[in-house]
Amino acid sequence: MTRPTVIGVLAMLAMAALSCSRPEAMDTASFVTLPEQGWMRGSCVSFSPEYGDSTACYDLTLTVRHTTDCPFRELFLPVDIIGENASARRQCLNLRLADDYGSWTGSGFGTLYQCSTVLARRVTPREARTIVVWQAMDSVPVLSGVTEVGLTATLIKPR
Helix, strand or coil: CCHHHHHHHHHHHHHHHHHHCCCCCCCEEEEEECCCCCEECCCEEEECCCCCCCCCEEEEEEEEEEECCCCCCEEEEEEEEECHHHCEEEEEEEEECECCCCCECCEEECCEEEEEEEEEEEECCCCCCEEEEECCCCCCCEECCEEEEEEEEEEECCC
């Protein structure tokens, strides 16, 4: 082989090796805006996270954004975590929006606040393909004051 050919082959091998390396996966977050008239009991919001690395583990965090017009200090939300082959796991979250004295517990200012809670730790993309959050509060046909529901998938870095 001539010298230019060897250099060309080495350059192609180097590019091939670089293209096979995995880039660092980023956290992903998505939010669903709820209807202005309120969140109807029995309705849900659904998330299908886009994981950066299908072989890694993630923490899933649920976030609720609300206004100071929200008449509740706690939200009871059933959440379904649906994996491959339609395997489902349900948990009921008790998300505390205000303390016993009525002070908002989340972050925010003015009339807008948000509260977050870890939904699941160290799940793989196969275990959590779809996350469904339900408005199922008893005697609350329409939940007002809640503006958005969001889900964040945070990559757990190996040690």
